[in-house]
Amino acid sequence: xxxxxxxxxxxxxxxxxxxxxxxxxxxxxxxxxxxxxxxxxxxxxxxxxxxxxxxxxxxxxxxxxxxxxxxxxxxxxxxxxxxxxxxxxxxxxxxxxxxxxxxxxxxxxxxxxxxxxxxxxxxxxxxxxxxxxxxxxxxxxxxxxxxxxxxxxxxxxxxxxxxxxxxxxxxxxxxxxxxxxxxxxxxxxxxxxxxxxxxxxxxxxxxxxxxxxxxxxxxxxxxxxxxxxxxxxxxxxxxxxxxxxxxxxxxxxxxxxxxxxxxxxxxxxxxxxxxxxxxxxxxxxxxxxxxxxxxxxxxxxxxxxxxxxxxxxxxxxxxxxxxxxxxxxxxxxxxxxxxxxxxxxxxxxxxxxxxxxxxxxxxxxxxxxxxxxxxxxxxxxxxxxxxxxxxxxxxxxxxxxxxxxxxxxxxxxxxxxxx
Numbered sequence: 229x230x231x232x233x234x235x236x237x238x239x240x241x242x243x244x245x246x247x248x249x250x251x252x253x254x255x256x257x258x259x260x261x262x263x264x265x266x267x268x269x270x271x272x273x274x275x276x277x278x279x280x281x282x283x284x285x286x287x288x289x290x291x292x293x294x295x296x297x298x299x300x301x302x303x304x305x306x307x308x309x310x311x312x313x314x315x316x317x318x319x320x321x322x323x324x325x326x327x328x329x330x331x332x333x334x335x336x337x338x339x340x341x342x343x344x345x346x347x348x349x350x351x352x353x354x355x356x357x358x359x360x361x362x363x364x365x366x367x368x369x370x371x372x373x374x375x376x377x378x379x380x381x382x383x384x385x386x387x388x389x390x391x392x393x394x395x396x397x398x399x400x401x402x403x404x405x406x407x408x409x410x411x412x413x414x415x416x417x418x419x420x421x422x423x424x425x426x427x428x429x430x431x432x433x434x435x436x437x438x439x440x441x442x443x444x445x446x447x448x449x450x451x452x453x454x455x456x457x458x459x460x461x462x463x464x465x466x467x468x469x470x471x472x473x474x475x476x477x478x479x480x481x482x483x484x485x486x487x488x489x490x491x492x493x494x495x496x497x498x499x500x501x502x503x504x505x506x507x508x509x510x511x512x513x514x515x516x517x518x519x520x521x522x523x524x525x526x527x528x529x530x531x532x533x534x535x536x537x538x539x540x541x542x543x544x545x546x547x548x549x550x551x552x553x554x555x556x557x558x559x560x561x562x563x564x565x566x567x568x569x570x571x572x573x574x575x576x577x578x579x580x581x582x583x584x585x586x587x588x589x590x591x592x593x594x595x596x597x598x599x600x601x602x603x604x605x606x607x608x609x610x611x612x613x614x615x616x617x618x619x620x621x622x623x624x625x626x627x628x629x630x631x632x633x634x635x636x637x638x639x640x641x642x643x644x645x646x647x
Contacts, residue, residue: 234270234271234274238274238275238278239315240278240282240313243278243279243281243282244274244277244278244281246281246282246285247285247288247290247291248281248284248285248288248289248290248291248293248294249277249280249281249284249291249294249330250281251291252291252333252334252337252339253274253277255333255337256273256274256277256329256330256333257270257274259329259332259333259336260273260329260560263560263561263562263563263564264560264561264562265560265561266560269560272317272319272322272326273322273325273326273329274326275315275317276317276319276322276323276326276327277326277327277330278317279312279316279317279318279323280299280302280323280326280327280330282312282316283302283306283312284298284302291334291339291340292339292340294330294331294334294340295331295340295343296331296343299327299331302327303320303323303324303327307320307323348389349387349389349390349391349392350380350383350384350387350389350392353383353392354376354379354380354383357375357376357379357428357431358372358376360431361375361376361427365427366523367523368498368519368523370498370568374420374424375423375424375427375428378420378421378424378425379424379425379428382405382425382428385405386401386405394429394432394437394439394442395437395438397442399441399442399444399445400445402425402442402445402446403445403446403447406418406421406422406425406446406447407447409421422446422447425446426443426446429442429443429446430443459587459588459593459596460593460596460597460600461584461588461593461594461597465582465584466491466597468582468583468584469487469491469575469578469579469582469584470484470487470488470491470578471582472578472581472582473487473578475540478544478545478546478547478558479545479558480545481537481540481541481544481545482541482545482546482555482558482574483574483577483578484537484541485534485537485538485540485541485545485555486500486555486570486571486574486575487571487574487575487578487594488533488534488537488538489503489515489534489538489571490571490575490591490594490595491594491597491598492531492533492534492598493515493517493528493530493531493534493598493615494594494595494598494599494615494616495517495595496591496592496595496617497568497569497570497571497572497591498519498568498571499517499519499617500555500571500591501553501555501565501566501567501568501570501571502518502519502553503515503517503553503554503555504552504553504554505552505553505554506552507554508530508538508554509530510530510535513529513530513535514527514528514529514530515527515528515529515530516528517617524617526614526617528615538554547562549562549563550563551563551564551565553565553566555570571591572590572591575590575591575593575594576589576590595616598615598616599612599615599616599624602615609621609624609625612624
């Protein structure tokens with residue numbers, strides 16, 4: 229649909245034509261069409277833009293005034309009490325997406341400047357801590373992000389905008405802060421919070437602070453999940469999962485290829501999403517994993533079945549794109565790689581179609597399944613650790629708990645059994 233046709237059918241054409249957004253409305257439509265958004269989605273985004281532009285004109289705001297603060301005011305203060313004439317678009321989720329596209333376009337056109345966060349003692353401290361996590365410890369980007377978020381909340385709660393002085397904290401402050409989070413988080417999440425604070429206190433100890441008492445104050449959190457055996461798929465269940473994909477559609481070919489990478493190579497979901505076309509060496513039959521959790525590069529053999537699934541996806545499923553990432557989006561915004569959650573959605577959909585959703589979920593099940601199958605074939609724990617990308621063998625030894633067949637062969641008869 230052309231912009232003129234849309235404005236001609238819209239009840240309030242002046243909402244789109246007036247400043248501050250009116251002069252770039254056509255550029256906005258071109259921007260959406262460059263990512264191949266459909267006609268209906270474009271109309272929804274234009275309706276959302278019209279509502280925002282009417283509000284912005286009433287303030288009044290200039291183009292240079294449009295930013296995160298203005299959008300937050302529109303979303304949080306105007307929408308709940310909106311009295312604009314009908315029809316006005318009020319779909320909060322769609323409006324948020326439409327305005328994110330507006331900000332990106334304004335930045336691309338250099339009509340607004342990138343917003344800079346205010347420099348506070350906590351923000352400066354977190355920047356240095358992030359350099360320590362990424363540079364010194366070599367942690368993955370996602371792990372750094374989680375730890376930074378936890379430490380930011382901790383520092384802001386205890387110091388606000390004041391200077392950071394850990395000597396002012398008592399062990400009871402640390403203990404009470406974590407205990408107060410118990411109603412909000414699952415035990416596994418609390419474990420991440422504890423680990424993040426422990427990492428920060430150890431960093432401060434390297435800087436010369438005395439943090440031994442603060443580390444000792446971190447409570448030991450009970451996690452019922454620790455006692456569970458690692459879940460794995462049987463060969464029959466794995467075959468049901470692999471047969472559940474619709475190979476007549478492009479997304480089915482893509483999702484099967486991703487699940488093959490999860491199950492045959494033991495990759496994490498994020499590692500699958502990060503594979504590029506250059507990482508697959510078809511002549512040598514290898515896949516290079518560069519964006520690993522531990523920041524180490526490892527080269528894995530490419531099984532025949534996995535290579536066949538990837539080849540089928542590349543020939544029949546992968547859309548035309550300039551992006552070098554192996555797995556890309558099939559719907560707007562196109563020409564972009566899939567996110568880290570795409571592999572989880574693919575395997576969870578396969579579990580649902582194969583009737584296994586009540587037993588399994590997530591990508592880690594396939595890593596556990598591969599480790600167990602390798603162990604049953606007599607593969608050493610060191611080799612399994614190298615495939616899975618584990619730094620410590622202790623992490624890999626957890627998979628020894630699930631090999632019931634080998635345990636039965638070495639189990640001794642029960643002493644009290646009647647002959």
